Amino acid sequence: MSHSLTDLPDDPPPAADSPTAIAQWVADVLRERIVKGTYAPGSRLVERRISAELELSRTPVREALKLLHQDGLIEISRNRGAQVLRCTAEDALRLFDVIAALESLAAERLAAVITPAQLDDLEDMHARMLTYHKVGSHADYFDTNSEIHEFIVESCGNPIVQDARGRLMARARQGRFMAIHSPERLAQSVQEHEALMQALRARDAGAAALVWRQHLLHTGDSLAAMLDSD
Numbered sequence: 001m002s003h004s005l006t007d008l009p010d011d012p013p014p015a016a017d018s019p020t021a022i023a024q025w026v027a028d029v030l031r032e033r034i035v036k037g038t039y040a041p042g043s044r045l046v047e048r049r050i051s052a053e054l055e056l057s058r059t060p061v062r063e064a065l066k067l068l069h070q071d072g073l074i075e076i077s078r079n080r081g082a083q084v085l086r087c088t089a090e091d092a093l094r095l096f097d098v099i100a101a102l103e104s105l106a107a108e109r110l111a112a113v114i115t116p117a118q119l120d121d122l123e124d125m126h127a128r129m130l131t132y133h134k135v136g137s138h139a140d141y142f143d144t145n146s147e148i149h150e151f152i153v154e155s156c157g158n159p160i161v162q163d164a165r166g167r168l169m170a171r172a173r174q175g176r177f178m179a180i181h182s183p184e185r186l187a188q189s190v191q192e193h194e195a196l197m198q199a200l201r202a203r204d205a206g207a208a209a210l211v212w213r214q215h216l217l218h219t220g221d222s223l224a225a226m227l228d229s230d
Contacts, residue, residue, distance in 0.1 A: 045074060047065070125144055
Protein backbone atom coordinates (compact mmCIF):
# COMPACT_ATOMS: atom_id res chain seq x y z
CA MET A 1 0.00 0.00 0.00
CA SER A 2 1.39 3.43 -0.86
CA HIS A 3 1.25 6.45 1.41
CA SER A 4 1.75 10.14 0.93
CA LEU A 5 3.34 12.70 3.18
CA THR A 6 -0.15 13.78 4.19
CA ASP A 7 -0.23 10.60 6.30
CA LEU A 8 2.53 11.95 8.52
CA PRO A 9 1.96 13.48 11.96
CA ASP A 10 1.90 17.24 12.34
CA ASP A 11 5.18 17.25 14.29
CA PRO A 12 8.31 17.11 12.09
CA PRO A 13 11.09 14.62 12.83
CA PRO A 14 13.58 15.65 15.53
CA ALA A 15 16.83 17.43 14.74
CA ALA A 16 19.29 15.51 12.59
CA ASP A 17 21.85 15.41 15.41
CA SER A 18 19.62 13.06 17.43
CA PRO A 19 19.58 9.73 15.54
CA THR A 20 17.89 7.89 18.41
CA ALA A 21 15.08 10.45 18.53
CA ILE A 22 14.63 10.25 14.75
CA ALA A 23 14.36 6.46 14.89
CA GLN A 24 11.78 6.77 17.67
CA TRP A 25 9.81 9.30 15.60
CA VAL A 26 9.78 6.92 12.63
CA ALA A 27 8.68 4.09 14.93
CA ASP A 28 5.84 6.27 16.23
CA VAL A 29 4.67 7.01 12.67
CA LEU A 30 4.75 3.35 11.65
CA ARG A 31 3.26 2.14 14.94
CA GLU A 32 0.27 4.43 14.54
CA ARG A 33 -0.31 3.16 11.02
CA ILE A 34 -0.21 -0.44 12.21
CA VAL A 35 -2.55 0.25 15.14
CA LYS A 36 -5.11 2.03 12.94
CA GLY A 37 -4.93 -0.46 10.08
CA THR A 38 -3.12 1.59 7.44
CA TYR A 39 -0.64 -1.28 7.38
CA ALA A 40 -2.78 -4.41 7.52
CA PRO A 41 -1.62 -7.71 9.08
CA GLY A 42 0.78 -9.38 6.69
CA SER A 43 1.83 -6.10 5.03
CA ARG A 44 5.52 -5.72 4.22
CA LEU A 45 7.33 -2.66 5.52
CA VAL A 46 10.04 -1.90 2.97
CA GLU A 47 12.95 0.18 4.28
CA ARG A 48 13.67 1.77 0.91
CA ARG A 49 10.08 2.95 0.39
CA ILE A 50 9.67 4.26 3.92
CA SER A 51 12.97 6.14 3.89
CA ALA A 52 12.10 7.74 0.54
CA GLU A 53 8.66 8.77 1.75
CA LEU A 54 9.91 10.22 5.03
CA GLU A 55 12.92 11.80 3.29
CA LEU A 56 15.32 10.10 5.69
CA SER A 57 18.22 7.71 5.33
CA ARG A 58 17.55 4.01 5.75
CA THR A 59 19.45 3.83 9.06
CA PRO A 60 16.74 5.37 11.31
CA VAL A 61 14.10 3.36 9.46
CA ARG A 62 16.03 0.16 10.14
CA GLU A 63 16.32 1.09 13.82
CA ALA A 64 12.62 1.95 13.95
CA LEU A 65 11.72 -1.47 12.58
CA LYS A 66 13.78 -3.05 15.36
CA LEU A 67 11.70 -1.10 17.89
CA LEU A 68 8.46 -2.33 16.32
CA HIS A 69 9.84 -5.87 16.46
CA GLN A 70 10.48 -5.41 20.20
CA ASP A 71 6.86 -4.22 20.55
CA GLY A 72 5.67 -7.48 19.01
CA LEU A 73 4.01 -5.66 16.10
CA ILE A 74 6.19 -6.98 13.28
CA GLU A 75 8.43 -9.91 12.45
CA ILE A 76 11.73 -9.51 10.62
CA SER A 77 13.17 -12.32 8.53
CA ARG A 78 16.13 -12.53 6.15
CA ASN A 79 14.00 -13.64 3.21
CA ARG A 80 10.80 -11.61 3.61
CA GLY A 81 12.04 -8.55 5.48
CA ALA A 82 9.66 -6.81 7.92
CA GLN A 83 6.00 -7.83 8.01
CA VAL A 84 3.12 -6.81 10.25
CA LEU A 85 2.24 -9.73 12.51
CA ARG A 86 -1.15 -11.39 12.41
CA CYS A 87 -2.93 -11.70 15.76
CA THR A 88 -4.98 -14.84 16.44
CA ALA A 89 -8.11 -15.04 18.55
CA GLU A 90 -6.17 -16.95 21.19
CA ASP A 91 -3.47 -14.25 21.20
CA ALA A 92 -6.14 -11.61 21.80
CA LEU A 93 -7.72 -13.44 24.73
CA ARG A 94 -4.36 -14.02 26.40
CA LEU A 95 -3.22 -10.45 25.89
CA PHE A 96 -6.36 -8.84 27.27
CA ASP A 97 -6.48 -11.25 30.18
CA VAL A 98 -3.22 -9.69 31.36
CA ILE A 99 -4.18 -6.12 30.40
CA ALA A 100 -7.48 -6.49 32.30
CA ALA A 101 -5.65 -7.56 35.45
CA LEU A 102 -3.21 -4.64 35.28
CA GLU A 103 -5.72 -1.92 34.41
CA SER A 104 -8.33 -3.10 36.92
CA LEU A 105 -5.67 -2.88 39.63
CA ALA A 106 -4.85 0.66 38.46
CA ALA A 107 -8.53 1.66 38.56
CA GLU A 108 -8.93 0.18 42.04
CA ARG A 109 -5.91 2.04 43.38
CA LEU A 110 -6.89 5.31 41.73
CA ALA A 111 -10.45 5.18 43.09
CA ALA A 112 -9.05 4.93 46.61
CA VAL A 113 -6.80 7.99 46.31
CA ILE A 114 -8.27 10.12 43.51
CA THR A 115 -8.04 13.88 44.05
CA PRO A 116 -10.65 16.44 43.01
CA ALA A 117 -8.26 17.73 40.34
CA GLN A 118 -7.73 14.25 38.91
CA LEU A 119 -11.46 13.62 38.86
CA ASP A 120 -12.01 16.93 37.06
CA ASP A 121 -9.44 15.94 34.44
CA LEU A 122 -11.19 12.61 33.90
CA GLU A 123 -14.58 14.30 33.71
CA ASP A 124 -13.26 16.56 30.94
CA MET A 125 -11.80 13.63 28.99
CA HIS A 126 -14.95 11.57 29.47
CA ALA A 127 -17.17 14.40 28.21
CA ARG A 128 -14.91 14.89 25.19
CA MET A 129 -15.00 11.15 24.43
CA LEU A 130 -18.81 11.14 24.57
CA THR A 131 -18.95 14.06 22.16
CA TYR A 132 -16.73 12.27 19.65
CA HIS A 133 -18.88 9.16 20.03
CA LYS A 134 -22.04 11.17 19.41
CA VAL A 135 -20.73 12.76 16.20
CA GLY A 136 -19.24 9.47 14.97
CA SER A 137 -15.60 10.55 14.95
CA HIS A 138 -14.01 7.15 15.56
CA ALA A 139 -10.37 8.25 15.41
CA ASP A 140 -10.89 11.10 17.91
CA TYR A 141 -13.02 8.84 20.10
CA PHE A 142 -10.28 6.23 20.14
CA ASP A 143 -7.53 8.74 20.92
CA THR A 144 -9.50 10.24 23.83
CA ASN A 145 -10.50 6.80 25.06
CA SER A 146 -6.81 5.82 25.05
CA GLU A 147 -5.98 9.03 26.91
CA ILE A 148 -8.36 7.99 29.69
CA HIS A 149 -6.79 4.55 29.97
CA GLU A 150 -3.31 6.08 30.11
CA PHE A 151 -4.36 8.62 32.74
CA ILE A 152 -5.77 5.93 35.03
CA VAL A 153 -2.60 3.86 34.88
CA GLU A 154 -0.27 6.84 35.25
CA SER A 155 -2.25 8.23 38.21
CA CYS A 156 -2.74 5.03 40.20
CA GLY A 157 0.44 5.48 42.23
CA ASN A 158 2.07 2.18 41.22
CA PRO A 159 4.90 2.61 38.69
CA ILE A 160 5.36 -1.17 38.39
CA VAL A 161 1.83 -1.49 36.98
CA GLN A 162 2.59 1.33 34.55
CA ASP A 163 5.85 -0.29 33.41
CA ALA A 164 4.34 -3.76 32.97
CA ARG A 165 1.38 -2.41 31.00
CA GLY A 166 3.59 -0.21 28.84
CA ARG A 167 5.35 -3.25 27.41
CA LEU A 168 2.05 -4.64 26.13
CA MET A 169 0.32 -1.53 24.91
CA ALA A 170 1.42 -1.45 21.27
CA ARG A 171 -0.35 -4.75 20.60
CA ALA A 172 -3.24 -3.87 22.92
CA ARG A 173 -3.91 -0.53 21.19
CA GLN A 174 -4.09 -2.30 17.85
CA GLY A 175 -6.72 -4.68 19.23
CA ARG A 176 -8.69 -1.92 20.94
CA PHE A 177 -8.87 0.08 17.71
CA MET A 178 -10.18 -2.95 15.84
CA ALA A 179 -12.78 -3.68 18.52
CA ILE A 180 -14.43 -0.24 18.41
CA HIS A 181 -15.48 -0.91 14.82
CA SER A 182 -18.09 -3.28 16.21
CA PRO A 183 -21.17 -1.09 16.88
CA GLU A 184 -22.31 -3.40 19.69
CA ARG A 185 -18.92 -3.32 21.38
CA LEU A 186 -18.65 0.44 20.95
CA ALA A 187 -21.99 1.03 22.68
CA GLN A 188 -21.06 -1.39 25.46
CA SER A 189 -17.68 0.32 25.90
CA VAL A 190 -19.29 3.74 26.33
CA GLN A 191 -21.56 2.32 29.05
CA GLU A 192 -18.57 0.77 30.82
CA HIS A 193 -16.69 4.06 30.77
CA GLU A 194 -19.71 5.75 32.35
CA ALA A 195 -19.88 3.01 35.01
CA LEU A 196 -16.22 3.61 35.81
CA MET A 197 -16.82 7.33 36.20
CA GLN A 198 -19.65 6.60 38.63
CA ALA A 199 -17.32 4.37 40.66
CA LEU A 200 -14.59 7.01 40.70
CA ARG A 201 -17.03 9.75 41.72
CA ALA A 202 -18.10 7.54 44.63
CA ARG A 203 -14.48 6.61 45.46
CA ASP A 204 -15.65 2.98 45.25
CA ALA A 205 -12.44 1.03 44.66
CA GLY A 206 -14.13 -2.37 44.40
CA ALA A 207 -16.63 -1.22 41.80
CA ALA A 208 -13.91 0.54 39.80
CA ALA A 209 -11.80 -2.62 39.69
CA LEU A 210 -14.75 -4.80 38.68
CA VAL A 211 -16.08 -2.62 35.88
CA TRP A 212 -12.62 -1.96 34.43
CA ARG A 213 -11.68 -5.64 34.45
CA GLN A 214 -14.93 -6.47 32.65
CA HIS A 215 -14.31 -3.61 30.22
CA LEU A 216 -10.92 -4.96 29.11
CA LEU A 217 -12.05 -8.59 29.05
CA HIS A 218 -15.00 -7.62 26.86
CA THR A 219 -12.58 -5.90 24.48
CA GLY A 220 -10.54 -9.09 24.26
CA ASP A 221 -13.68 -11.16 23.65
CA SER A 222 -14.86 -8.79 20.92
CA LEU A 223 -11.47 -8.76 19.22
CA ALA A 224 -11.21 -12.55 19.37
CA ALA A 225 -14.66 -12.89 17.78
CA MET A 226 -13.65 -10.54 14.97
CA LEU A 227 -10.44 -12.46 14.34
CA ASP A 228 -12.32 -15.76 14.33
CA SER A 229 -14.79 -14.44 11.77
CA ASP A 230 -11.92 -13.32 9.54
